[in-house]
Amino acid sequence: MGALGKPIILMVGMYLFLKFVLPNIPGSAPLPSSLIFLYLLLTASGIVIYETLSGESKDAFWGPMQRFLTGENVGGLQALRYGVLILFPLLVGWQTYGSTAVSDLPPTESRTVHPAPPGEYTGLSNPVPKTPDNIMQGKGFYAAFCSPCHGGNFDGKGPAARGFIPAPANFADPTTIAMLQESYLFWRIKKGGVGLPIEGTPWKSAMPRWEVELPDEWIWKIIMGEYDGAHQSPRTWE
């Protein structure tokens, strides 16, 4: 490995990491390419500083670079040298164009799927006894009121779901009601999409505000029927 081999591997490795590995780490997102470019520049300058610290590696690093740039004794590589000298300004121009161009994409709105409930909806427990009868009733209400959106199979794929964004929640998915307490569901079902705080983008949600149509007791029964039908159980702590 020459003095130049390692820096090159490092740069390519860094690029691959930023581009393909980092976005897959939970909690992170794909980096905009202008940021990737900046990080690569920083890495490159770090390498240059490191390599030029000691006199000997400095020579091994800069010597060939200098000869290539000035075109002395490069022989058959002359054509490539011209290629690099032409490509570099073009790339700089391209990057500049990319970073000043106005985006054609609509604004991205992030939506918090499970925002904190108002205080009075934490820690409530289901007052309805968990009997087969009540669960059955709950499932009946669910079929009548909820299944058009959330689906007869509790999978979020009801006949009316297709036009709604965000999509109706899929209760069979372990990241919805299985992560939530009954108390939280009671809040969401009563107040619906319009009850969400601003980080939940309430203006987009089709989830109805059921408190204007259904008595509390029905809602508690629906919660039971929903968990039972989706084969999930409520999160219990505290």
Next chain:
Amino acid sequence: MKPANRVMKQVLRGGVAMVVATIIGGTSLSVAQESVSVRATLMTGGVPIDDPNAAAWSSAPPATFPMSPQVHWPNRIQEVTVKDVSVRALHDGKQVAFLLEYADPTQDPDDAAALEFMVGDKKAHFAHGQPMLQVEGGPVNIWFWKNKTNKAADMTAKGFGTLKPQEHQDVTAKGVYSNGSWKVVFSRNLSTGHAEEDVQITPGQFISIAFAVWDGRKDGAGELVEKGSQKAVSSWWYFRADAPPDYSGYMYAAIAAALALGFQFVLIRKLKKGQ
């Protein structure tokens, strides 16, 4: 010390890899993603405000949006005729026109369609701007066309039961039915004098838009099936009137490229002298 030739080859390989990496990085930035919005293409010479079949429409890219039966609030409906709408838009810097197209097997007197917009900076719930509990909402502006009159009504709503025609009627509409589908053109000036109730369209800015359609068919008993809140609805989507072309990006790019070229030139001069 390695033979200079080998080191040189490594430099080149690395250089090529870097260039390729930058190109990949740069490309992913500039490739436009499938857009989730309606664009009003900028045109010259007057938008076709009352002609759904005008040739100019072919220059506007269509966007398709899924529709749901309105099951969000009473009175609900569980099944509707129209499953998707296709939307195009054109503007000329003064007027904007939308072309709404959808399949409907029968032409009925009670067929109708509407566009809905958020007004101003406040968010509004897509269902008629109904009140939100933790967020202060704004009104919605609704452009409503019905086949009976083949005209538009310019309306405002802020919550259920508040929908009413505005004092100032700024919108025109015209529908043409053929071969099992409706084409309806809605149009208006980009801006009006009534910013509290009308959407104001500034080229380059994204605005929230939603759609509704009523198939005016009747059931066996002669009753209308889709009427009032019983209709096909969409979610909020984005609309944007194209801004006039801006070439400053090319200028900045040219300056940057020239600077890079100058830098190379000076560097090589310096290196040659130093030897």
